[in-house]
Amino acid sequence: MKSYYKPLQILLAEDDENDRMNFNEALAASKMETNITMVNDGVELMEYLEQEDAEVPALLFLDLNMPRKNGMECLLEIRQMPKYRDMVIAIYSTSSSEKDIEQTFFSGANVYMKKPTDFAVLKEMLHKIVTSVNVYSQPPFNIANFLLKL
Amino acid sequence: MNKVSQSFVRVRIIYVATTLLLVILSVYAFIQIKSLIDAANSMINANKITETLQNIATNIVQAESSSRGFLLTKDSIYLLKMTIALNKMQKQRVELNQLINKKTDTLSNFKAIDSAIDKKIAHLLPSSFSVTFPQNSVYSQNTLKDSIEEFDVLCESLHLLKKKDSSVLANNINEYNHQSILTPSFMIAFFLGGILVLWASYLKIIKTLREEQILQRALLLQKEEIEKKAEELIIINQNLLQESNENKSNSDSLLIANKEIAYELEEKEKRAEELVIINQNLLQESNENKSNSDSLLIANMEIAYELNEKEKRAEELIIINQNLLQESNENKTNSDGLLIANKEIAYELEEKIKRASELIQINKELELFAQIASHDLQEPLRKIQMFSSRIKEKEFENFSLSAKSDLEVIEDAAARMQVLIQDLIAYAQTNNDERTFEEIDLKVIISEVIDSLKDNLHAKGVAVDVGEMCNAYIIPFQFRQLMTNLISNSIKFSQAGVPNKITITSCIEKGDSNMHKKLEITKNYCHIVYKDYGIGFSAKYNEKIFEVFQRLHGKETYKGTGIGLAIVKRIVENHKGIITANGKTNEGATFDIYLPTN
Numbered sequence: 001m002k003s004y005y006k007p008l009q010i011l012l013a014e015d016d017e018n019d020r021m022n023f024n025e026a027l028a029a030s031k032m033e034t035n036i037t038m039v040n041d042g043v044e045l046m047e048y049l050e051q052e053d054a055e056v057p058a059l060l061f062l063d064l065n066m067p068r069k070n071g072m073e074c075l076l077e078i079r080q081m082p083k084y085r086d087m088v089i090a091i092y093s094t095s096s097s098e099k100d101i102e103q104t105f106f107s108g109a110n111v112y113m114k115k116p117t118d119f120a121v122l123k124e125m126l127h128k129i130v131t132s133v134n135v136y137s138q139p140p141f142n143i144a145n146f147l148l149k150l
Numbered sequence: 151m152n153k154v155s156q157s158f159v160r161v162r163i164i165y166v167a168t169t170l171l172l173v174i175l176s177v178y179a180f181i182q183i184k185s186l187i188d189a190a191n192s193m194i195n196a197n198k199i200t201e202t203l204q205n206i207a208t209n210i211v212q213a214e215s216s217s218r219g220f221l222l223t224k225d226s227i228y229l230l231k232m233t234i235a236l237n238k239m240q241k242q243r244v245e246l247n248q249l250i251n252k253k254t255d256t257l258s259n260f261k262a263i264d265s266a267i268d269k270k271i272a273h274l275l276p277s278s279f280s281v282t283f284p285q286n287s288v289y290s291q292n293t294l295k296d297s298i299e300e301f302d303v304l305c306e307s308l309h310l311l312k313k314k315d316s317s318v319l320a321n322n323i324n325e326y327n328h329q330s331i332l333t334p335s336f337m338i339a340f341f342l343g344g345i346l347v348l349w350a351s352y353l354k355i356i357k358t359l360r361e362e363q364i365l366q367r368a369l370l371l372q373k374e375e376i377e378k379k380a381e382e383l384i385i386i387n388q389n390l391l392q393e394s395n396e397n398k399s400n401s402d403s404l405l406i407a408n409k410e411i412a413y414e415l416e417e418k419e420k421r422a423e424e425l426v427i428i429n430q431n432l433l434q435e436s437n438e439n440k441s442n443s444d445s446l447l448i449a450n451m452e453i454a455y456e457l458n459e460k461e462k463r464a465e466e467l468i469i470i471n472q473n474l475l476q477e478s479n480e481n482k483t484n485s486d487g488l489l490i491a492n493k494e495i496a497y498e499l500e501e502k503i504k505r506a507s508e509l510i511q512i513n514k515e516l517e518l519f520a521q522i523a524s525h526d527l528q529e530p531l532r533k534i535q536m537f538s539s540r541i542k543e544k545e546f547e548n549f550s551l552s553a554k555s556d557l558e559v560i561e562d563a564a565a566r567m568q569v570l571i572q573d574l575i576a577y578a579q580t581n582n583d584e585r586t587f588e589e590i591d592l593k594v595i596i597s598e599v600i601d602s603l604k605d606n607l608h609a610k611g612v613a614v615d616v617g618e619m620c621n622a623y624i625i626p627f628q629f630r631q632l633m634t635n636l637i638s639n640s641i642k643f644s645q646a647g648v649p650n651k652i653t654i655t656s657c658i659e660k661g662d663s664n665m666h667k668k669l670e671i672t673k674n675y676c677h678i679v680y681k682d683y684g685i686g687f688s689a690k691y692n693e694k695i696f697e698v699f700q701r702l703h704g705k706e707t708y709k710g711t712g713i714g715l716a717i718v719k720r721i722v723e724n725h726k727g728i729i730t731a732n733g734k735t736n737e738g739a740t741f742d743i744y745l746p747t748n
Binding site: 097 | 520524526529532533536540543564565575579627
């Protein structure tokens with residue numbers, strides 16, 4: 001019952017400004033109570049997470065292709081940190097290559113979201129993920145369901 | 151040979167003739183001598199008859215005179231004398247009778263004489279009676295007279311007989327003389343003839359013997375010549391044997407040389423395989439590198455195709471080389487050709503190695519491209535699409551008609567670009583060898599694929615019939631991609647208004663080179679038969695259909711980039727398998743996939 005009143009803490013690691021803007025707008029359109037924090041690359045992300053008093057976000061949207069430190073490296077490091085072991089990590093990437101999907105799945109990501117080409121789809125996808133956080137955090141984890149489909 | 155037998159016949163004829171002649175001669179001589187003896191005997195007989203007749207006549211005269219003396223003297227001594235004479239005469243008569251018996255012609259005369267003698271004796275006997283009755287003395291004058299006449303007749307008969315006998319004797323003597331003159335001359339003539347014939351046969355035999363001698367000499371000469379020829383033949387045979395031995399040793403050394411060549415070839419093949427492995431390792435290492443090139447992919451595919459061609463050519467050359475090896479066992483000259491072929495293979499191998507090193511570089515770049523395409527290349531495109539979708543959502547109502555249409559063109563082009571990039575990424579990534587093989591029930595994977603495509607299948611009314619499936623040793627996500635591409639194709643190429651159907655079966659079977667020349671008979675394969683009843687394609691595209699960007703239809707009819715089946719083929723090749731397509735226009739397509747069981 002508590003979660004209904006507390007806004008959902010969402011962290012977005014994304015280097016592209018346009019994408020951040022689109023993400024923000026699309027999430028806002030979902031009319032969910034959310035509190036969004038954004039970092040510009042992997043290094044910034046890790047610095048943010050390593051803060052002693054950092055609150056554990058309910059959901060991390062992680063871009064794979066980022067300067068300085070890419071999403072894959074960040075994913076591996078985060079899953080080493082006990083504090084963030086149960087945090088739901090959604091991969092948010094342009095790529096939908098088998099290789100990336102497989103690697104991120106086995107490295108502990110919960111869901112793989114391919115950046116859509118249509119704004120309406122983006123809104124829909126974000127809505128689906130945000131409303132199903134609890135589903136993604138729970139096992140069983142199945143690679144067949146790993147890639148988000150509408 | 152004819153001559154010899156002819157001369158034999160002649161000699162035989164001569165000898166038979168000679169024998170006959172001698173027999174005739176002997177018989178004739180015997181007859182002649184016999185007639186001579188006969189003539190002599192009859193002469194002696196005639197003389198004896200004459201002599202006996204003479205004696206008879208003498209004794210008759212004696213008896214006559216004695217009887218007359220008695221008559222005159224009446225002295226009995228005369229009677230005794232007469233009786234003695236008559237007795238002598240009787241003996242001589244018997245003797246004559248015996249002599250004359252041998253001669254019939256004088257018998258009638260002799261009988262007349264005999265009767266005359268009997269009459270005479272009868273006349274003489276009364277005088278003897280008178281001895282006993284001397285007082286009778288009736289000895290008349292008539293009686294005496296008769297007695298004298300009878301005596302004369304007798305003398306006359308005797309004389310006739312004598313005469314006749316002497317004429318016979320004269321005849322006999324004549325004949326005897328005649329015979330005694332002719333016989334020797336005949337004998338001499340015959341003997342001379344016999345000697346002549348003998349001489350003739352002797353000469354003939356000598357001649358034949360000489361001919362035989364000549365023939366024998368000729369035979370001897372021929373025999374010597376044959377022996378000489380046989381010796382020559384033996385020498386020639388020995389030379390031939392030597393030559394063939396040399397040939398054999400040559401061919402043996404050739405065989406060894408060929409084996410060495412074959413061994414070297416194998417080594418080279420191994421080295422090539424090692425290079426391929428190194429190549430693959432290098433490919434893995436190259437995953438992290440980055441750089442840009444649009445044309446690389448096409449170039450790579452061309453080179454890969456060329457490499458395939460080179461491999462095919464190398465295999466063909468290996469087969470040719472093997473044939474040459476076989477031939478060289480018999481012929482030295484062929485081995486020169488083999489050496490040339492070998493050099494060609496070596497050259498081809500060098501070329502292949504060059505191509506392989508080029509391919510390593512290109513594959514590295516391809517991997518980089520896949521990375522770039524996945525992220526950097528898609529990024530700007532996605533933004534174009536994203537913002538055009540935003541414009542469409544927010545501002546579309548304010549647009550003029552032409553602006554609306556332009557925006558749609560932009561969206562279409564961007565969408566096509568996206569599909570193209572995604573397919574290219576998929577194609578580039580199927581080259582990756584990092585994936586691990588697993589033994590998986592194909593039915594499970596196929597069910598997953600069908601499930602993921604169920605909306606499309608349902609929308610187009612395509613039924614999928616999965617039959618008996620076996621386990622296969624595969625890279626799961628790649629095989630999933632393969633089935634997805636095949637089923638997507640079948641859905642896309644359904645015939646309008648005709649419900650399509652897909653059947654999939656698989657089983658483990660031995661490699662059959664009749665099905666495909668690259669299948670090895672010693673290996674087991676998982677043979678998957680994928681069949682649909684869509685629009686199909688002409689059998690002439692059976693090979694071409696697997697080429698990248700190969701499209702059989704216009705973009706307006708069927709969407710697509712022409713990469714789907716290229717990916718399918720690449721996946722099958724990643725599994726070291728073989729895929730063949732078999733199309734029939736308006737009837738459907740069949741794909742045979744052979745995956746090695748391990």
